[in-house]
Amino acid sequence: MVPEGSHVRSVYLDPESGICSTDVAKKLLIDCSTIDTATSLAVKDHIAQNFPTASFYDSPVSGGVVGAIKGTIAFFLGCAESDPNVKRLTHLMSMMGKQIIPCGGPSLGLAAKLSNNYLSGVIAIACSEAFDMGMRSGLDPRTLAKVYAAGTAQNTISDRFCPVPHVFAEAPSTGGYKEGFKVQLMRKDFGLALDMAKRVGSKNVLGEVGLATYDGASKDPRCRDLDSRVVYRYLGGQEDWMDKARSP
Secondary structure (H helix, E strand, C coil), rough: CCCCCCHHHHHHCCCCHHHHHCCCCCCCCEEECCCHHHHHHHHHHHHHHHCCEEEEEEEEEEEEHHHHHHHEEEEECCCCCCCHHHHHHHHHHHHHHEEEEEEECCCHHHHHHHHHHHHHHHHHHHHHHHHHHHCCCCHHHHHHHHHHCCCCCHHHHHHHHHHCCCCCCHHHHHHHHCCCCCCHHHHHHHHHHHHHHHHHHHCEEEEEEEEHHHHHHHHHCCCCCCCCCEEEEEEECCCHHHHHHHCC
């Protein structure tokens, strides 16, 4: 699992140090990176042409650092449920995660992950805005979290990755946004998702403004290298609300 498509190409295809510079016949090769589908398919094609008995799969993950530590991440597997290696793949991935979801075919695990991260990124911005407007109106963010959980706004970001510090104890925001999915990686994935949307003809009315928001946050020294939910800080959200709540 590496950050970008160029890294995957290097890991697999570098003529001197790449995986494919050795004999990978009959091996099971699993790439858990979140990258562009074109790179993944190019690596798969290279392996198929040069090592026809080897099997390459895209299998990006979701669940964040918290999920990785707990072993509860989900794997989005780029193959059909009928693939002959599904049983082996499921066994291997079950050692690291909780859900293994075959997505239909090569590169479709990546397409699923990019779609997921686009939605996750949009929800994080919306959560940040919603909490901010509610708090500025006088509401305690813990009350707002209960309201969202009880109503139609319920979502995982609000529940477990709340962008407001000290609402959920294990959320990256509570630890100063230091543990989690870096905002630069969200900016990368959001951009890849928009590229995919354009390629397949999908209309994304929130796409460009979302990308601009993560682009700005990833370049902001107050936010860079921190968890992507730090977008709450970037948008001007109040982080010291507990101190103000304790004041007489």
